[in-house]
Amino acid sequence: MRLGSSPVLLLLCACGNLSNEDVAFLEAIPQKQQLHVAIPQGSTSQNLCTNGAADVYASAKSTGTSINAGVDDIVALVDAIRKVTPTTRDVDSRTWGPFPDKDHAGVFIQVVMSRELDASRTPWRFIYTISAARPPGAYLPILEGEFFGAQASNGIGRITLHFENSTALGINKPTDPTFPARIFYDLSGDPRTISLDLTAGVNAFGLISFDYSWAGYADGHGQFDYAFPDAKSGCTDEVTTFFNAQGAGRDVFRARCGSLLYGDVKQCWDAGGCLTFVDDPFGFTPACLGLPCILGTLAQCPAGI
């Protein structure tokens, strides 16, 4: 209820946003940091590496940063409603807007969020949609989310970004893909998993088409699967990495060069980012100087991952 200017309205006013149910709805929306890929940063000291630097580890960190930036952009759309009082409240739904989009003239944004409760009145499912329109055109979904649980920090959900619709409405960014992108997250157990599905197209967020996934365990170790282009060879390296909490890790990667698949190349590195073991039958690793090589011993790989 909006405060009226009439003194009579003031006397009758019971207004504000004090609402437990609003909190319940907002708690079902994931936060940026909850969907971040968390690659341990390792030691910051500059070590002189006997077998060379772990280039895969470095690429994993930069790839994780790129993914996190993309996720931030997506979640920012949902985050915006936290600062706005719902326009209408029903028992099991909230609606925000339509509001004019301050960044795009002539565009209106509306957010609808609904929930389903179980027999104990505990929410078990939330559905939310951010739609945009250029009146008199129809509203098109630009983000859809579904969440299972009562609290995003420990539930399961997906977010679909309809870049094809934001492109059609002319509200996309130049770096945005033009196809739907999906985030799946499962924060309900150990490990917590987050995956980014970019397989429907290419070069989204500067990443190549791949199903990026990350699994983080409570004790700090984790797994990160991703792909990156190798500019030198012209191939795409598909990487599966494992980290411990200190940043030491191992990886297995394959190089996909046209129709040819080369694998498996295995590396281990310590927390300082130095290679401790290399088993590269193809000489992809810089330390192998283009020849098949085995450097170090397998025993020097971090244990337990």
Add this chain to the structure above:
Amino acid sequence: MSGARTLCAAALLAALPALAEERRFALVVGDAKGGVGTRPLRYAERDARRMHAILTRLGGVRPEDARLLTAASADEVRVALADLAARADQAKARGEETVLVVYYSGHAKEGELRLGDTRMPLVELRDALRNAPADVRIGLLDSCQSGAITRPKGIRAAPAFDVQQAQAASTRPRGLVLIASSSADEESQESDEIGASFFTHYLASGLLGDADASGDGKVTLAEAYAYAYARTVGETAETRAGAQHPVYLYDLGGAGDVVLTELAPSRGAMVFPSAAEGVYVVLDGSRRAVAEVAKARGDQRRLALAPGDYVVKKREGDSLLIGSFSLSDGPVEIADARLARRPLSEDPQKGATGPRWSLLGTGGGQFFFDSAARNGLFPPAALVGAELGVRDDLGHDLAWAIDLSVGGGAATLRLPGVTPIPERFFETTGGASLWRDFAVGEAWTLSLGVRVAFLYLSRTFQNHSELPDQSFFTITPGVTTALSWRFASRWSAVARGRVNYLFYNVDKAQNLGYAELALGVDYALGF
């Protein structure tokens, strides 16, 4: 003081026995209720306490020889009277001169004192006094139709006694004197302005010193009566009930007069110098009249008041002379030059009426009745606040106030399936109240009224930056009650309770109620 007057006073001083030479006993009865067919009196019990204080402080009555009965039954009065009579008899047996004073303030009707639902015939009281073993028995009755007690001997609505001058110290007065506040067919009137009955107020003023026409520092029975008679008749002449005429029965043998109060030994006094002229009203800290001085230029008056803070005022034309004085051990001169001139609009009034401002500081809590509402939404809150109140502004015993409180606390929001969320909340509430005061005895007051308030509440969620701050504002009507106890002239302790209605409509329309309980201290401001 003229030379002749000085000689006269000296002669009287020699003739009058000092209080210390006598053993005095006093029974003081005040009863506001008179049973079926009567309306409670506002000031009967206060009048009784006032007289009890004067008699024990200035009247030579030892505390152990005084009985103060309020809301007592007729039998309790009989027992107390018999007890004092027995003590007087014992004192007399020891060779002491004895005086017994009985004062009554309350209802009387159809020849009977009405003590609650019990009765005591006036004839019985008169006979009890007549037969009491004390050398001098004095009955002072302030009640409607109390003049009936003087009937058998014939009433005298005269302005003064015919007191024979003492010829010798051995011819001390002995016998019975009955003084009634009104004749047998008159009503005795109370005054909201002075916060007392007319008769007792002027009798008390006289006993405190204003009746000391001789200036000898002693107020005699004749002086007190003459003073009370003149002031009562004069001040009630313009009332709706008409003039009230005190009457007396004087049956004293011997010669001389009976000293009722002796001013000199009292600690502290207000001295109205000879140049002072007019009617001065003395108010205590609660703005109730405790005495009046009506004096002509040339006399000096001394009011023997108890130590404390007082306000003295005098109307002069279209303005008011007013000043605050503190009495301790020494005399304080009340000269016009020490009074500030103010407009009449600032008159604190003669007595208990007129606006009386006060400031109340409170600390307490707020509690919503609905358990679901208490879950994070409106958790129990601690509040501190202040209330500025005005009593007797909109009418007698009616008061209004504005208040403001702030507070808050910490709570935990529990939602199904969600980890409990700690929150801190801040609250501001304020409002306007209107209530009525009901005096419960001399120092206690019960208040009942209504209040309209605003309530603003905001909360923040700790360690949950993703959750925005929330707030709520509304107007809430309610009822309020308080019990206050005046423990000093300006200070009262207050226990207050409020119940308010709150309409909440954010999640869903809900009718909620909450209580606010607080303890506080009230200070009567000097305006």
